[in-house]
Amino acid sequence: MKTLLYIAICLLPLAMSAQRRTPPTKNNMMNTDKLTNETVKKAITALQAGDKNAWYTLFTPGPELFDDGNKIDFKSFSEGALGHERFTSIDKVENNGLDLYGKFHSDKWGDFKTYFKFQLNKEGKISRLEIGQASY
Numbered sequence: 001m002k003t004l005l006y007i008a009i010c011l012l013p014l015a016m017s018a019q020r021r022t023p024p025t026k027n028n029m030m031n032t033d034k035l036t037n038e039t040v041k042k043a044i045t046a047l048q049a050g051d052k053n054a055w056y057t058l059f060t061p062g063p064e065l066f067d068d069g070n071k072i073d074f075k076s077f078s079e080g081a082l083g084h085e086r087f088t089s090i091d092k093v094e095n096n097g098l099d100l101y102g103k104f105h106s107d108k109w110g111d112f113k114t115y116f117k118f119q120l121n122k123e124g125k126i127s128r129l130e131i132g133q134a135s136y
Contacts, residue, residue, distance in 0.1 A: 030048060037098055039125075040098060065129050065130075066128075066132075069130075117129070
């Protein structure tokens with residue numbers, strides 16, 4: 001019995017570290033060469049890196065965010081997504097670089113195809129972002 005307890009105690013930290021996910025670093029970031037809009041490219045780079053400061057500076061105060069057509073809180077989404085969600089590939093870019101389609105990973109929801117559709121104001125800040133599951 002003591003041996004089993006000892007083994008469990010020794011293996012617990014190993015099991016827990018295997019569950020932790022590390023945000024992408026510059027060395028393992030997805031290729032963003034398909035992104036033609038500079039603001040969108042910066043936003044996706046910030047998302048990929050889990051960089052909250054860079055992410056927030058690209059948006060207007062109080063931007064609108066819609067997830068599968070439902071309006072959601074931008075700040076809550078950002079806090080939950082950054083460092084835990086990322087594109088694994090960008091498959092299509094449309095609408096002058098403002099609409100992206102690709103494969104996506106969420107630590108909470110798994111892997112799926114998604115779209116991100118950005119709207120910019122006159123100053124080039126993101127005022128609206130539509131995200132959702134895609135079928136293409």
